Amino acid sequence: MKRLTTLLAVFVVVLGLFAPEAFGQRGFGRSGGFGGGGFGRSSGGFGRSGGFSSPRSYSGSSGSFNRSRSSSSTFGGGSFNRSSSSTFGRSGPTSSSSGFGRSGSFGSTGRINSTSINRPPIYRDSVPTYTGYGYYGGSRVPAYGYGFFSGYSLGMLSNPWLHYAPWHPAFYYGRPMYYDGAYHAGEFSFFRLIFGIAIIVFVVWLIAKILRLIGGGGIKYTTYR
Amino acid sequence: MANYYLFSTGGDWDTTSLYRNGDQFPASKLYIELQTPRNDDGRPLKNGLQQGAEMTAYATSLDEGQEVAIFPGKIDLEFPTHKVSIENATPQFAIEMTRVWIDEQDVSHEVSEILINIDSERNEVEAYIVLFKPRLFGADEVATYALL
Structure with a gap:
């Protein structure tokens, strides 16, 4: 036993x-x-x-x-x-x-390490409120927005012309900045706000002028009893 | 002391009256003329009385034939179709401080011309107000309110 x-x-x-x-x-x-x-x-x-x-x-x-x-x-x-x-x-x-x-696929199933983003100094104390993707050098990289309407800034990654369109909120933000492997939304610009308002006022004034010219000299006479 | 005049007419002499500070004021003529500046083309300027104006306003007493100033003070003019009020209470008669209402609506910033001429001796009546209404879109409007 x-x-x-x-x-x-x-x-x-x-x-x-x-x-x-x-x-x-x-x-x-x-x-x-x-x-x-x-x-x-x-x-x-x-x-x-x-x-x-x-x-x-x-x-x-x-x-x-x-x-x-x-x-x-x-x-x-x-x-x-x-x-x-x-x-x-x-x-x-x-x-x-x-x-x-x-x-061969085993080689690709390596360890995946999660990393936290390294924010630019201006966003050091901010938390991203919007995330998306952009392309830098042909590579897809993350994009982060901070605060109200900042996502519109990141929209310039796909539509750069929005930076020149005062009727779009993206006009009033800076271009997205590339920092340490990721895009970060640009800051709100008060200068561009004033500039945009001036452009809109000018466009409205120009349209009014054109309509007045079309309207036959810009004056009409009426009588009320 | 500011005067208060009340002119009322139904469209003929029998219904026409003028009161001054609550008392009937026998008058042979009531004359109010206001003209705001115009540009080189003869077109009224914006902002009405804010651009300044020339104004003549008096009532001729029936007894003495004396021209009595209406302003500083206020006058209400009741016509068959409209009620007009004109007020300027500044002692120096600063024209920019003149206020004009048509049917309770303040048109001081639009008024371009006023003419009230009620002359019983010559049997002449003429009353109208011209407003200049600038438009942002479309043609500006020169509106004439025929009071009689």
């Missing part, structure tokens, strides 16, 4: 040693199966299959595949040998080779 217990304990320990690696390979998808031991012995199979050219680069870039190669020696038993020879001879492994093609 004691021996049985000892054997059971050893089995558990051995299982505990190798099981995580096996699970880890399974976590990489079907590519894990190749790492299980087929590298050394069934190299001919890999050579015949064009799809297996990718495992070379994959094994070179992944430490886990190197470890799996060492583990293949541990699993050098018949089961792996047999399964590799029979499976690779048929179409099954070939189809699984496509898994290596997909495994």
Whole structure:
């Protein structure tokens, strides 16, 4: 009974040693199966299959595949040998080779770090109230607005002519500024407010003048009783 | 002391009367003439009396034939179709301080010309007010209110 217990304990320990690696390979998808031991012995199979050219680069870039190669020696038993020879001879492994093609996506699933924006000094104590996107050098970058109507300033990213249109709120804000990887809305300009009012008054006056000229000299006579 | 005149007419001599400070004032003539400046084209200027004006206003007493000044003071003129009020209470008779109402509406900033001539001796009556109404859009309006 004691021996049985000892054997059971050893089995558990051995299982505990190798099981995580096996699970880890399974976590990489079907590519894990190749790492299980087929590298050394069934190299001919890999050579015949064009799809297996990718495992070379994959094994070179992944430490886990190197470890799996060492583990293949541990699993050098018949089961792996047999399964590799029979499976690779048929179409099954070939189809699984496509898994290596997909495994390229693993490289893109890296860690994503969230970052807080670095605001310009004028907005150091402000909190963005509007967010959008703009393009800088062909790249899409975030855009932030601060306070009332500041989103109109960011609208100039897509419609720059709004900066010259007094009838649009964007006229009364500065251009968006690019600062540390993001666009930030321009500030409200009182000078542009006064300038815009003057332009509007002038336009209204000009229209009135034109209408008066069209109206035949600009005076009419009426009599009331 | 400012005077207060009340002129009223129904359109004929029998219904025409003039009161001064509450008392009937027998008069042979009531004459009020106001003319605001005009530009070189003869067109009235904006802002009515604010541009200044020339004004003559008096009543000729029937008994003495004396011309009595109406201003400083106020006169209400009740015509069959309109009621006109003219007031200037400044002792120096500053013309810019003159106020004119037509049917309770202040037209001091629009008035261009006033002529009230009620002459019983010559049997002449003439009464009209001309307002100049500038328009921002469209033609300005010169409106003549025929009071008689």
